[in-house]
Every structure is written in structure tokens, then in C-alpha cells.
Amino acid sequence: MQELIPFQEQFFEALTRQDVQGGLTVVQAAVDAGFPAKAVLLHVTIPALDRIGLMQANNEIALSQVFVVARIVDMAIERLNRLMSFRVITTLDERPSLGTVILGSAPGDYHSLGRKIVGTFLKLGGFKAIDLGINVPAARFVDTAVREEAKVICVSALLLHTAEEIKEIRALLRERSLEAQIKLVVGGAVFNADPELYRAVGADATAVNAHSAVTVLKQLVGGMP
Amino acid sequence: MNSFERVVAVLNHELPDCVPAGPVMLMQGAAELGLSLEEYFSRGENLAEGQLRLWEKFGHDLLCGFPHVVEDITAFGASLMYFRNGPPSAGEMVIRSYDDAFNLAIPDPASSPVLNETLRALHLLAGQVKGEVPIVGACIAPFSLPSMLMGTEMWMELLFIEEPAVRQPVLDHLLNVTLEFCAAWANAQLAAGADVVVLADGMSSAAVLTRPQFMDLALPVVRAVVRRIDGPVLHEGVGDIVPMVDLLPSTGVVGLMLTPRDNLSATKTLVGQQLALIGNLNNIEMRRWSPADMTRTAQSALAQAAPGGGFILAAQGPEVPLGVSDDVIHALVHAAHAWRY
Numbered sequence: 001m002q003e004l005i006p007f008q009e010q011f012f013e014a015l016t017r018q019d020v021q022g023g024l025t026v027v028q029a030a031v032d033a034g035f036p037a038k039a040v041l042l043h044v045t046i047p048a049l050d051r052i053g054l055m056q057a058n059n060e061i062a063l064s065q066v067f068v069v070a071r072i073v074d075m076a077i078e079r080l081n082r083l084m085s086f087r088v089i090t091t092l093d094e095r096p097s098l099g100t101v102i103l104g105s106a107p108g109d110y111h112s113l114g115r116k117i118v119g120t121f122l123k124l125g126g127f128k129a130i131d132l133g134i135n136v137p138a139a140r141f142v143d144t145a146v147r148e149e150a151k152v153i154c155v156s157a158l159l160l161h162t163a164e165e166i167k168e169i170r171a172l173l174r175e176r177s178l179e180a181q182i183k184l185v186v187g188g189a190v191f192n193a194d195p196e197l198y199r200a201v202g203a204d205a206t207a208v209n210a211h212s213a214v215t216v217l218k219q220l221v222g223g224m225p
Numbered sequence: 226m227n228s229f230e231r232v233v234a235v236l237n238h239e240l241p242d243c244v245p246a247g248p249v250m251l252m253q254g255a256a257e258l259g260l261s262l263e264e265y266f267s268r269g270e271n272l273a274e275g276q277l278r279l280w281e282k283f284g285h286d287l288l289c290g291f292p293h294v295v296e297d298i299t300a301f302g303a304s305l306m307y308f309r310n311g312p313p314s315a316g317e318m319v320i321r322s323y324d325d326a327f328n329l330a331i332p333d334p335a336s337s338p339v340l341n342e343t344l345r346a347l348h349l350l351a352g353q354v355k356g357e358v359p360i361v362g363a364c365i366a367p368f369s370l371p372s373m374l375m376g377t378e379m380w381m382e383l384l385f386i387e388e389p390a391v392r393q394p395v396l397d398h399l400l401n402v403t404l405e406f407c408a409a410w411a412n413a414q415l416a417a418g419a420d421v422v423v424l425a426d427g428m429s430s431a432a433v434l435t436r437p438q439f440m441d442l443a444l445p446v447v448r449a450v451v452r453r454i455d456g457p458v459l460h461e462g463v464g465d466i467v468p469m470v471d472l473l474p475s476t477g478v479v480g481l482m483l484t485p486r487d488n489l490s491a492t493k494t495l496v497g498q499q500l501a502l503i504g505n506l507n508n509i510e511m512r513r514w515s516p517a518d519m520t521r522t523a524q525s526a527l528a529q530a531a532p533g534g535g536f537i538l539a540a541q542g543p544e545v546p547l548g549v550s551d552d553v554i555h556a557l558v559h560a561a562h563a564w565r566y
């Protein structure tokens with residue numbers, strides 16, 4: 001979709017300027033120019049967000065910028081979704097969905113910004129992400145994963161004592177012999193402060209930001225890069 | 226020199242006898258007294274006694290006369306949630322709409338029973354150790370307090386997404402309320418016995434704001450509140466602060482608490498003799514350090530920031546978590562005190 005590259009460039013620029021209206025105008029202009037909503041999502045919104053993700057990975061942007069970008073992207077997706085036949089994004093390209101992921105904040109943890117951003121990236125990365133919100137009890141993570149046939153449970157924790165609660169999820173997976181089919185991935189500021197901590201709480205993997213969360217999950221569920 | 230003289234020397238840019246050690250221990254006192262965290266945090270007597278026992282045990286150079294800064298929100302009518310093994314947090318958000326924000330009144334710190342316990346702790350500590358060891362008070366900084374009253378999402382929505390015509394009146398009112406409250410609360414703590422006040426400003430670091438946003442939004446508020454506080458103020462950005470650190474001396478703060486992501490040598494070069502630096506050992510990793518790991522890491526921090534004075538060796542904010550062994554805390558204190566001038 002070469003023709004969409006200029007739109008992608010403009011959308012990316014609007015994101016870096018944190019220009020909500022500008023971003024939405026670019027998306028609308030691409031649709032008005034006759035491109036299908038799905039193509040706009042695939043070739044304008046997602047690559048631009050990817051580039052922002054890389055900047056975040058390199059510590060080039062602040063939380064305020066990530067916050068506004070996530071909002072612009074959410075609004076753009078909502079508009080494009082309305083133009084498409086399906087409401088919830090599961091897969092965005094011709095490949096089948098990469099699978100279901102259960103996402104939530106650890107028991108006792110009320111931080112939600114990072115988790116929501118991870119959710120947006122996972123959806124755009126091709127996963128069906130079910131977000132259970134803040135302060136999710138260990139059993140609810142596991143029960144929902146079983147019911148939804150999820151391949152991964154993703155837990156966000158920013159505090160040490162809530163990170164410790166993740167051990168309970170590992171214990172439940174073990175008790176119910178689910179360890180082979182359900183992987184446990186964790187993230188949040190506290191895991192970035194201590195790169196060893198994820199192992200101590202019984203997780204299979206961690207990722208330092210939303211962008212690498214997608215890479216890590218792809219590797220974990222399908223050996224994909 | 227006693228601990229008080231040592232820290233005062235650092236804040237005045239004079240050479241102390243050795244580097245002061247300032248591990249912030251907010252929860253450890255509970256175990257010393259055999260109390261739950263909730264019992265410990267809820268009574269001024271307990272807080273003071275816990276701090277004194279810790280001082281006896283570790284011989285460090287700063288005592289904290291406050292439970293955990295989140296208590297500030299109780300003055301606005303919010304409740305607290307206590308945990309078995311971690312810091313308390315806000316029970317609910319008291320601001321649920323811009324209208325709520327616009328109607329928020331400036332509370333009197335003394336109206337909160339919880340804050341009175343902090344004043345009681347400070348008063349008791351001052352009665353026992355004033356002039357021997359510095360007593361630290363703390364407040365949530367005015368620019369960050371809204372995120373604890375309305376939630377960070379609503380706060381960022383207001384700051385970065387809202388139409389200017391809607392944003393400005395709400396923002397002006399809200400920051401006026403938090404600024405007035407913070408100044409009154411800091412001054413009440415100083416009057417009760419605190420020697421220095423920490424402004425915990427979790428929303429104003431490079432982790433959250435760009436430099437232009439910091440200059441535009443946060444810096445004027447820091448400057449205004451520091452002017453109103455009748456004692457020395459330390460700034461804790463809670464995220465990396467180096468990208469804006471050159472702007473802070475102009476605010477009137479006397480020292481900065483740094484994170485492990487802030488490079489000590491670079492910060493020292495940027496602010497030189499203008500600000501004391503406090504930090505910046507990784508408090509999360511610390512739980513699995515041996516005393517030898519602590520000594521090694523502390524010595525590397527000291528080598529960067531101690532020469533010429535102006536440095537207090539500490540963990541990064543907010544505190545040394547539970548699970549860090551006594552031996553490791555002893556090693557921190559020894560490393561600091563072994564650096565003689």
C-alpha cells in the first residue's frame with residue numbers, strides 16, 4: 001500500500017505533536033480518499049504506533065506523550081472500526097488471530113495506564129486481548145484464561161508487594177496442571193527496576209514496554225519474531 | 226559532628242565530617258514494635274517510637290516523622306486502604322468530575338485525624354532528638370496531588386487533551402487549592418518539629434513530562450510553593466530528573482532525591498554546589514543484594530557524588546522496601562560513614 005505512506009507519515013507527525021484533531025483528520029482524509037478502513041488501520045495507524053513504540057523503547061518520549069498518542073490511536077481505531085463490519089478488533093490482517101491473552105493488574109494494584117497501553121499494542125499486534133482491569137484476584141486470571149482458551153496471562157504490577165501476589169497465579173496454574181498451555185508474562189515499573197524479579201515471582205517472561213511486550217508474546221506463543 | 230550537624234553541613238554546601246546516610250525507612254518500624262502496618266501507620270506514638278528504634282539500630286542520619294505521603298489525601302475526605310506488606314494507598318478518588326475539581330475547597334490539614342498523627346509523631350521526635358538528628362516531614366507536591374485526588378488518567382486528560390477553554394479555569398482553581406494546602410501542611414509539619422520537608426512530586430519528572438511541559442506546568446508550581454514554605458525543601462521527582470535538573474536551583478529547593486536512572490556524575494556536573502544530591506541506590510534490586518553488593522554499589526555512588534560534599538547516600542524514593550535485610554542497611558550506613566572528608 002505505497003499510496004498510504006504519505007498518510008502514515010502525516011499521522012506519525014500528528015502523534016509526535018500530540019495533536020488529537022490532526023491525527024483524526026489524517027485518518028478521515030485517508031478514508032475519504034477511498035481507502036478501505038482496514039487498509040488505513042493496517043498501513044497508517046499501526047506502523048505509526050509502532051514507530052512511537054520504538055521511541056518509547058529508547059526512552060525518547062515521556063508518559064504524557066504516550067498517553068496522548070494512545071488516546072489518538074484509540075479514537076482513530078474507534079472511527080475505523082465503525083466503518084468496518086466487525087466491532088472488536090481481533091485480527092487486523094489476513095493472518096489468523098495470534099490467540100487470546102488475558103490482561104490485568106495484579107491483586108492490590110491500582111495502576112492502570114501502562115496496562116491499557118499494553119492492551120492497545122497487543123490488539124494492534126494481532127492478539128485478542130481481554131482486559132480485566134485493576135486489582136484482579138489470582139483465581140479470576142486463571143478462570144478467565146481457561147474459559148477463553150487463552151494462551152497467555154499478562155499481569156501488570158508497579159509495586160513490590162503486588163508483584164509478590166503473582167506467585168499465587170503461578171501456584172494456581174501448577175495446581176491445575178495448566179502450565180503447559182498457559183504462559184505467564186508480567187510487566188510494569190517494578191520489573192524494569194529489577195530485571196531478575198520476574199523469575200522470582202514465577203513468570204515465564206517480562207517486557208520493558210508495550211512495544212516489546214508484543215515481540216515477547218509472539219515469541220512465546222508461536223516462536224515468531 | 227552529630228547527624229544533625231552533618232546533614233545541615235551538606236544542605237549548606239559545607240564539608241561534613243563524612244557522608245550522611247539517609248535510608249528512608251517508612252515501614253520497618255512496624256516490625257520493630259511487633260505491629261501490623263495499619264496499626265503502626267495510624268498512631269503518631271508508634272511512628273515516633275519506630276523511628277527511634279531504627280535509629281538506635283542503624284545509626285543513620287535522617288528520621289522520618291510521617292507515615293507515607295499518601296495520607297495527605299485524607300484532608301480532602303479520601304479514605305486509605307492498608308496492606309499487610311506494602312504501603313497504603315488511596316481508598317477512592319474524591320474528584321470524579323471537573324465540577325468536583327472546580328468546587329474543591331482548600332482543606333485545613335488539622336481537620337484530618339490521620340494528619341494530626343503525623344504532627345504528633347513529629348512533635349514527639351522533636352521532643353526527644355531535636356538537634357541530634359534531622360527530622361524529615363513530607364507532602365505530596367501541588368502539581369502531583371491532583372493525580373491522587375482524581376486519578377492520573379483524569380489529571381492527564383485535563384492537562385494534555387482537554388480544550389484550553391475548559392482546562393484553564395479548572396486547572397487554575399485546582400492548582401491553587403493544592404498549592405495552598407501543601408504550603409499550609411508543610412508549614413504545620415515544620416512548626417511541629419520537622420527540620421526539612423520533602424515534596425513528593427511523582428508527576429514532575431522526565432518519566433512523565435517533556436522538558437517544555439515541565440517548564441510550562443510543573444516548574445512554576447514548585448517555585449511558588451517553595452516560596453511559601455518556611456524551611457528547607459527537598460524535591461523528589463520519583464522519575465529521572467536529569468533532563469530538567471538545571472532548572473531546579475532557581476526554585477529554591479535545597480536538595481534533590483535521585484533515582485538509579487539519574488547519572489550521579491552528570492547531575493553533579495550540572496548542579497554543582499547549588500543543590501545537595503540524595504540517592505540513588507536501586508531499592509527494588511536491594512532486596513536480593515548481599516552486604517558486599519551494597520558496599521560495592523554504595524562505593525561506586527560515593528565515588529561519583531561525594532567528592533566536594535553535597536551528597537547524602539540513600540535509596541531512591543520512596544523508601545527501602547520490606548525484605549531488605551538489616552545487614553544490607555547496615556552496609557549502606559557503614560559505606561557512607563566510611564567516606565571521610
Ligand code: B12
Nearest residue numbers: 109110111112113114154156187188189209210295314464
Ligand atoms: C501514575 C502513578 C500512580 C497513579 C496510578 C493511576 C493509574 N490509573 O494508573 C496513582 C496516583 C493511583 C498511584 C498510586 C500509588 N502509587 Co504510583 N505511580 C504512578 C507513577 C507516577 C506513574 C506510573 C505510570 O503510569 N507509568 C507509566 C506507564 C506507561 O508505565 P508502566 O506502568 O511501567 O508500563 C509500561 C511498562 O512497564 C510495560 N508494562 C506495564 N504493565 C505491563 C504488563 C505486561 C504483561 C508487560 C509485558 C509489560 C507491561 O509497558 C508499559 C507501557 O510501555 C509512578 C512513578 C513513575 N514515575 O513511574 C508511581 C509509582 C509506580 N507508584 C508508587 C507507589 C508507591 C504508589 C502508591 C503505593 C502510593 C500511595 N502510597 O498511595 C499507590 C498504590 C496504589 C495501588 N495499590 O496500586 C511507586 C512504586 C514504588 C515501588 N515499586 O516500590 C512509584 C514508582 C512512585 C514512587 N517511586 O513512589 N500511582
